[in-house]
Amino acid sequence: MGALRQTQGVETKHKLSNTLRNWLPILHSSLSDLGEAMTPFVEANPVIEVKSGYEEDFEKRIPKKIISRGVSNSRTEQIEALTIQHKSLYDVLDEQIGAPLFPTPISQEIASFVIANLDEQGYYDGDTEVFCQEHDINIQNFEKIRLRFLHVDPVGIGAKDLAESFLFQLDNANISDKAYSLAVEIINDIQNIHAYSKEESFSEVMHVIATFKNPPNIEYQEDSAQIVPDLMIYFNDEQQIEVKLNDAYYPIINIDTSYGVEHEFVTQKIKEAKSLVDALDMRKATLYKVGLMIVEYQYEFFTGGQIMPLTLKTLADEFGHNPSTISRAIANKYIACDRGVLAMKEFFTTAIDEDVSxxxxxxxxxxxxxxxxxxxxxxxxxxxxxxxxxxxxxxxxxxxxxxxxxxxxxxxxxxxxxxxxxx
Missing domain, CATH: 1.10.10 (Arc Repressor Mutant, subunit A)
Structure with missing residues (x-):
């Protein structure tokens, strides 16, 4: 009897360790990266079939209360923006490499080089001299082709700095000839803008410049990373706060049991597949509990107040884990509520003193x-x-x-x- 208990204990411990081994990378990944985190487990297991959670529109899964309950237009647009798959900046630019702007192979190569060497704001930051030496062209010809980005959308992309970006945008602006000349002077002497304030067309120039994009890739900066919230927190029709797990966005795992279960290999793979399912369930349960705790400790925030001091240790004590484990667990996780889409870590702040975060x-x-x-x-x-x-x-x-x-x-x-x- 003692040997049987020992065997059962080892089997239970083995199953738990398998689940935990799967659970940690799955818990630590963001919801948008969850499929990638599962790939090593899926590729090694022929009995697993996965259906992507991305196949349905995320917009359908956002409770209407999040969008309707006293949300400003800008906040609403931020939430709705998450539901649309936009083309990346590089996709948009790549589509424009060709005639009539870049009709020749060398012009297309230069355009591709410029795009590949845009910095995080959309300015060109490549080593022109090295490129010209490698392709046996002079810098003047390179610059002539780079300056064609004046006609590329979004306007301002590919400029070397703010002044040149503004000049690109100025050439596409609706401005009088007189104001245009003054605008060129002001943009090239932006540090001394006060010196031009008494010019006749100054107000028109300022009105036009105020419409320019700064930095030039600003429309695409939020698209650089797809943000998918794990939780939605909102008030229902009875004005009670609810926590909803975004579980419909999770990959769906189907276990193919058509293989002969009498084979030891198949039996083992089915066990591992079930362990992966358990790991996903543990992720859901863990993050749902985190959401409930956030509502409990930060209720004032969801009713229009401020975020209160809340340490990771408080959460870690509830779960019986180390604070560093909890820190990794909430990293890259987001909550959608009527005040916007916020990173989970924003709810766990360092206290300046006992009452101020x-x-x-x-x-x-x-x-x-x-x-x-x-x-x-x-x-x-x-x-x-x-x-x-x-x-x-x-x-x-x-x-x-x-x-x-x-x-x-x-x-x-x-x-x-x-x-x-x-x-």
């Missing part, structure tokens, strides 16, 4: 910048004073500078220039 500080900082004087933007020291006064905490200027950079907010002098451009 750094998320609350950042939210207040954003509000200060939105309301600041455009003629005299707030310096980091002034922001520091206002934040310390508001939250009754002690901080240092470099922390404000760090938060500002994390929020993609320019320094006060740079913001002043952008305000003068109407951006």
């Amino acid at each position: 750094n998320a609350a500080i950042k939210e207040y900082l954003i509000g200060l910048v939105k309301q600041e004087s455009r003629a005299k933007p707030l310096s980091d020291m002034k922001l520091l004073d206002l934040i310390q006064e508001k939250f009754k905490v002690k901080m240092v200027r470099r922390t404000i500078a760090k938060y500002r950079k994390q929020l993609n907010i320019a320094g006060s002098s740079e913001r002043k220039k952008l305000y003068q451009l109407g951006l």
